Amino acid sequence: MYVILVYDFKEKRVGKILKHCRKYLNWIQNSVFEGEITEVKLKELLIGARKFMNEEEDSIIIFKSREERWMDKQIVGVERMGTDNFM
Amino acid sequence: MYVILVYDFKEKRVGKILKHCRKYLNWIQNSVFEGEITEVKLKELLIGARKFMNEEEDSIIIFKSREERWMDKQIVGVERMGTDNFM
Numbered sequence: 001m002y003v004i005l006v007y008d009f010k011e012k013r014v015g016k017i018l019k020h021c022r023k024y025l026n027w028i029q030n031s032v033f034e035g036e037i038t039e040v041k042l043k044e045l046l047i048g049a050r051k052f053m054n055e056e057e058d059s060i061i062i063f064k065s066r067e068e069r070w071m072d073k074q075i076v077g078v079e080r081m082g083t084d085n086f087m
Numbered sequence: 088m089y090v091i092l093v094y095d096f097k098e099k100r101v102g103k104i105l106k107h108c109r110k111y112l113n114w115i116q117n118s119v120f121e122g123e124i125t126e127v128k129l130k131e132l133l134i135g136a137r138k139f140m141n142e143e144e145d146s147i148i149i150f151k152s153r154e155e156r157w158m159d160k161q162i163v164g165v166e167r168m169g170t171d172n173f174m
Contacts, residue, residue, distance in 0.1 A: 006118075006119045008117040029095045031117070032148065056164075057164075059164040059166065060162070061162050061163075062161040062162075064158065065157055066157070070152055071158075072151040073148065073151075074148070075148050076149070077147055078142065078144060078146045
């Protein structure tokens with residue numbers, strides 16, 4: 001499935017969540033990722049994130065769509081990141 | 088149509104873009120909005136944003152879907168904002 005993931009983490013944990021998400025998805029903007037992922041891998045991503053996130057302070061929102069073609073993407077302004085599947 | 092809007096603006100323009108987007112969409116996380124909007128209203132939102140954004144430094148990404156039901160939303164951790172259509 002295709003997902004868009006956005007996080008809002010406290011400063012001190014931002015580096016960790018960024019690095020963690022990059023293992024699974026493509027980084028497209030500051031705290032925004034997108035990409036194809038299976039339910040199993042997404043679960044793994046969230047279990048991993050929960051190990052260091054503070055659920056009282058940090059948040060992750062995931063928008064899931066069965067197919068990417070249902071979403072149309074428009075970028076205005078600087079396009080900060082390319083597709084960075086590799087690390 | 089249903090849209091998800093995420094912005095990444097330089098600190099000094101963050102307040103402006105936040106206030107601007109709230110006129111059109113629901114604020115759901117730090118720099119993330121969602122909601123139903125027409126093409127005309129979305130154009131208006133972007134024309135307005137372009138008046139103060141620096142296109143070399145700031146960015147807006149919009150994901151559009153014809154129908155909200157195509158997207159499934161999952162929130163992990165703190166749910167910072169409710170639906171805040173009113174200002």
